Amino acid sequence: MIHITLPDGSIREFPGPVTVAEVAASIGSGLAKAALAGKINDTVVDTSYQITADSPLAIITAKDAEGLDVIRHSTAHLLAYAVKELFPEAQVTIGPVIENGFFYDFSYKRPFTPEDLLAIEKKMTALAAKDEPVTRRVLPRDEAVAYFKGIGENYKAEIIASIPANEDVSLYREGAFEDLCRGPHVPSTGKLKHFKLMKLAGAYWRGDHNNEMLQRVYGTAWATKDELQNYLTQLEEAEKRDHRKLGRELDLFHIDDHAPGLVFWHPKGWTVWQGVEQYMRKVYQDNGYQEVKGPQVIDKTLWEKTGHWDKYRENMFTTESEKREYALKPMNCPGHILIFKQGIKSYRDLPLRFGEFGQCHRNEPSGGLHGIMRVRGFTQDDGHIFCTEDQIQAECVAFTTLLQKVYKDFGFTEIIYKLATRPEKRIGSEESWDKAENALMAGLRASGCDFQISAGEGAFYGPKIEYTLKDAIGREWQCGTMQVDPNMPERLDAEYVGEDGARHRPVMLHRAIVGSLERFIGILIEQHAGALPTWLAPVQVSILNITESQDAYCREIAKLLQNQGLRVQLDLRNEKITRKIREHSMQKLPYILVVGDKEKEAGSVAVRARGNIDLGVMSLQDFQSKIASDITLKL
Structure with missing residues (x-):
């Protein structure tokens, strides 16, 4: 007899060798019709596969x-x-x-x-x-x-x-x-x-x-x-949301053959960049990070010590001066350790959080370049936390809570959490791996996050959390990360003085929220189909006159709104108002203010919201309050 164990634990007996299709038919005609293959242990086989010994079996259908x-x-x-x-x-x-x-x-x-x-x-x-x-x-x-x-x-x-x-x-x-x-x-x-x-x-x-x-x-x-x-x-x-297409149409940036894989930011695009960077800078300031800045070019001996020279040399841009070989930095973490090592650090200084908008360069293959999503020069919202093993969980909780708020402010409400655990080839004791993995899991649970385990996909020196956001059309983008690293502090001899007076190695937590700013802005453009939220839009308000008689009043409105801190565009061209409205609407602006003689006499504005929505006539004060509320609420 041959015994087939099904996923529900039930066992079916057959007098001799039996095919996957025959097992499915014995369960029911519906399953027999739906069966595409079988799974024995971890191997997927044809339905014609003949089973000759006792085996576990799952019938594979199109639902799997x-x-x-x-x-x-x-x-x-x-x-x-x-x-x-x-x-x-x-x-x-x-x-x-x-x-x-x-x-x-x-x-x-x-x-x-x-x-x-x-x-x-x-x-x-x-x-x-x-x-x-x-x-x-x-x-x-x-x-x-x-x-x-x-x-x-x-x-x-x-x-x-x-x-x-x-x-x-x-x-x-x-x-x-x-x-x-x-x-x-x-x-x-x-x-x-x-x-x-x-x-x-x-x-x-x-x-x-x-x-x-x-x-x-x-x-x-x-x-x-x-x-x-x-x-x-x-x-x-x-395709409609493609950031490359929208980047051209909205005059945000371009990529040029003179600098493949590098971005030329136009005034409007650089305004968006600054919006993201200044927002993240405030995040640093409000959450205990000290902003630092490391050099772009570093002697290759540092990269040899960290191991990057051996593993990533072909992806590094190099240069030479006075018979010394240098590399453009592909990442910021070694520089942060060098900053940490300046002066004696005490356990009282930990956790110590450094943040940098660090520009990095990697020699990506030309075939892999993709707009501003995959480039050779990029800037990271890169942070590194130096702490003890006992502080990992608390830092994970704080970081996850922070990341959730940031993503929400940028318009992302769905996040997928994955914990990548110890790979087969790794360094460090099992005890240290247990502590690190348990701390990250406890941190995610304390933050109320359901998470998946990516078994064996951690780095060779430590586990990590991957934070993946889902956009408006269901695509997934892995942006954030929290990675435990005791290896690099060891390689670069980073120490702090413990409560016992002895010297100890800190744990280094690599963390990023948006990751590459270039890539994240590309994701933002596609998430919002170019219609960026009011607080981030490069131009927040366009003011359009109907005839020349409203020119002076339009300039007064522009000055008033600019003093409010708004980004304002003034269009006083001698064109039909319908044409001007159409042109400015195509730029996906949050608000268009139309001014005629009635509005001028009443001290008001006719307000059109994005999507050709007519909000009617408002007093200037009411409009100012509305747009201020949009910006406060990150709408």
């Missing part, structure tokens, strides 16, 4: 994360099947699952066109409707190489030839198409219903620019029609 991966992997193969049907001379290479979908690379004599993409997707739909079974077979490596060479698939033969000679390889067939793959796959093509091909791109074979340029077809696949539609809607909304 693993099920969605199986759908996407199988849809990648369906894409290759369709391409071979339409373009028999095309050669298939690789087709992995990626976030939200998949891609497949092809070698073909001419570039695919958007029209080809539509034809391929149509063919995929037709092949899926045939509901052909997906079957697996295993061949010795050399036999598989010969097979693929025989059918003209030289790229597949090259892939298989790189596998050790004593290994077998698995092939999956659906209809007339057979492909190399480890699997698992859906039991039949009819399970693949909700997919869409997204775009074409180029990709070098094996990622080597010396090799042939292949054609990459990207696609997405989902378990349900609604999930697919929601994803496509999110992409459409994300």
